[in-house]
Amino acid sequence: MKKSRRIAILFLWLSLPLFSLHSSNVWAGLDGNQNLIREDALKLGLVPGPSSTQNGYSSVTMSLPSGSPRSMNGRKTLTVREFFDTGGTIFAVAWEGSLPPDLSVLLGDRFSSVPKKNSSPYRHQLFVRTPDLIVRVIGTARFRAGKAWIPSRLPPGFNADQIRVQAP
Amino acid sequence: MKWTGIRKTGRTLFLLSGLLLLTGCGGGSSSSTAPEAVCTGGTPPTSKKTSSNQMVVYQSTCRGAVNEPVVTLTICVPNSPNCESVPNILVDIGSTGLRLSHTLSISSQLHQESENNGPITECYGFVSGYNYGPVVTASVMLGNQSVTVPVQISNSSLTAPSSCTNAYNGSAPFEPYINGILGLLFPQDDTSDGLYYEGGSGPTTVSSSLAVQNPVFLLPSSENNGVLLSGFPTVSPTPGRLTVSGLLTFGTGNASLSKLDTNSSATVTASYGGVSGLTAYFDSGSNGWFIDNANKIPPCTSSSLSGFFCGSATNQSAILTGTNGISVTLDFSIESAQTLFATGNQDFSSLGGPLSGVFDAGFTAFLNGQTIGVGWDPATVNSTDTGYFLYGN
Numbered sequence: 411m412k413k414s415r416r417i418a419i420l421f422l423w424l425s426l427p428l429f430s431l432h433s434s435n436v437w438a439g440l441d442g443n444q445n446l447i448r449e450d451a452l453k454l455g456l457v458p459g460p461s462s463t464q465n466g467y468s469s470v471t472m473s474l475p476s477g478s479p480r481s482m483n484g485r486k487t488l489t490v491r492e493f494f495d496t497g498g499t500i501f502a503v504a505w506e507g508s509l510p511p512d513l514s515v516l517l518g519d520r521f522s523s524v525p526k527k528n529s530s531p532y533r534h535q536l537f538v539r540t541p542d543l544i545v546r547v548i549g550t551a552r553f554r555a556g557k558a559w560i561p562s563r564l565p566p567g568f569n570a571d572q573i574r575v576q577a578p
Numbered sequence: 579m580k581w582t583g584i585r586k587t588g589r590t591l592f593l594l595s596g597l598l599l600l601t602g603c604g605g606g607s608s609s610s611t612a613p614e615a616v617c618t619g620g621t622p623p624t625s626k627k628t629s630s631n632q633m634v635v636y637q638s639t640c641r642g643a644v645n646e647p648v649v650t651l652t653i654c655v656p657n658s659p660n661c662e663s664v665p666n667i668l669v670d671i672g673s674t675g676l677r678l679s680h681t682l683s684i685s686s687q688l689h690q691e692s693e694n695n696g697p698i699t700e701c702y703g704f705v706s707g708y709n710y711g712p713v714v715t716a717s718v719m720l721g722n723q724s725v726t727v728p729v730q731i732s733n734s735s736l737t738a739p740s741s742c743t744n745a746y747n748g749s750a751p752f753e754p755y756i757n758g759i760l761g762l763l764f765p766q767d768d769t770s771d772g773l774y775y776e777g778g779s780g781p782t783t784v785s786s787s788l789a790v791q792n793p794v795f796l797l798p799s800s801e802n803n804g805v806l807l808s809g810f811p812t813v814s815p816t817p818g819r820l821t822v823s824g825l826l827t828f829g830t831g832n833a834s835l836s837k838l839d840t841n842s843s844a845t846v847t848a849s850y851g852g853v854s855g856l857t858a859y860f861d862s863g864s865n866g867w868f869i870d871n872a873n874k875i876p877p878c879t880s881s882s883l884s885g886f887f888c889g890s891a892t893n894q895s896a897i898l899t900g901t902n903g904i905s906v907t908l909d910f911s912i913e914s915a916q917t918l919f920a921t922g923n924q925d926f927s928s929l930g931g932p933l934s935g936v937f938d939a940g941f942t943a944f945l946n947g948q949t950i951g952v953g954w955d956p957a958t959v960n961s962t963d964t965g966y967f968l969y970g971n
Contacts, residue, residue: 510745526749531756533670534864555933
């Protein structure tokens with residue numbers, strides 16, 4: 411094998427992790443850009459709806475298609491809503507359903523703030539509060555509802571109670 | 579969660595509650611020494627009279643937990659005299675099947691199940707994380723009935739498969755807060771909510787008879803259609819109680835309770851604070867009223883009390899409605915978690931926190947003088963995946 415070819419193959423091997431690292435991180439989640447919300451939906455196995463714009467923010471709601479094998483003929487559900495500001499940055503997410511969403515997708519880079527071993531005595535609630543991330547999840551083994559947001563990124567006049575899957 | 583606010587009183591409280599329950603420490607193990615990390619502590623108060631299909635439920639005597647109803651279960655190696663009386667097993671109508679900490683003496687003696695491709699392990703997801711470990715067979719005493727049933731050993735020292743860690747956030751070891759969870763929710767087995775592995779490979783499907791099961795389904799026909807939790811005292815909104823006890827009854831009996839049919843997520847709907855269509859459920863495994871905050875009750879802002887209310891609100895009322903249109907009204911109060919935890923008590927009817935879109939009637943709801951149960955039709959529940967909640971006097 412020619413030296414130049416060996417170098418080319420070595421370069422290819424060395425660069426593979428970089429490519430795979432890059433490709434595995436193509437989603438948005440908290441602090442990501444709304445351009446990648448469809449990638450989030452793909453990663454979560456959900457189908458996104460149209461973007462909806464309210465006063466000072468927009469959101470996209472995505473849900474599990476009833477024909478998906480994970481839905482078990484409609485018995486299992488999952489709906490996720492991502493909120494982004496006028497600059498396109500995702501500042502909050504909410505979810506609800508019988509299936510848990512992959513929090514590493516929804517929380518993006520902030521996922522590292524969630525403890526890897528949860529030392530809480532409680533099975534049915536997860537509360538995380540750091541200066542950069544608030545996570546609240548409650549539920550049972552068959553139903554979960556949660557929300558997460560970056561406190562400093564809430565748009566002016568936006569209240570954390572507005573972070574919900576469905577408008578009341 | 580760190581309970582820095584109540585840690586000062588924690589040690590005293592733990593000792594005191596142990597004394598009040600007239601306990602001897604230790605799990606009643608057949609071995610001479612208990613593993614270090616096991617939550618030892620109380621045995622049931624003896625003042626409660628029980629029928630053959632009942633067990634005493636008491637506040638966990640493990641350190642640092644409030645509103646945690648537990649039972650003492652006798653766990654045996656099937657067809658052997660090797661048994662252990664294990665206190666502080668959470669009574670949970672929000673999960674399915676019995677799970678035990680690997681730190682219990684009996685856990686290492688129970689035989690692991692195996693199928694085509696090797697020994698069976700399971701990853702079961704709770705909200706605060708997953709429990710991973712081998713599936714074993716155990717004989718369990720429910721009241722005066724013994725059932726032999728597949729049980730999960732939750733072993734937080736094992737490395738869980740990536741499919742498990744990707745599906746759920748971090749691992750959630752039982753010890754030192756509880757020794758196990760008795761999951762009393764339908765359906766019979768947990769295969770639709772757990773990930774199974776054989777010989778370390780998977781996720782895969784296992785025979786339903788080998789899957790972790792709600793042991794109540796294995797009781798005689800008059801006792802296998804659900805459970806009731808009753809007899810807890812009515813606890814005033816403040817200052818709460820140091821401890822409480824009540825009864826777990828196997829079989830829903832003929833009590834004239836309101837029956838709210840659920841959907842396949844084991845939820846009903848609620849109307850509260852002028853908002854309708856909230857997703858609602860009763861759950862002995864959550865420790866408060868976690869509810870849509872339309873009434874603008876101030877949440878706590880400190881990280882140690884994150885998730886709870888730090889404001890108060892009296893005369894709260896919610897209407898829960900089943901898919902069959904039957905409704906019940908729940909009256910309650912909310913008190914500041916900071917105020918409640920400062921009392922040093924462990925059982926509160928007024929603890930809660932905000933969560934948009936839902937109405938979680940946690941163990942607080944069981945401290946209002948009502949009987950609450952979960953039930954199912956044993957003949958159809960495994961195909962419909964639906965059941966009902968019971969509520970009333």
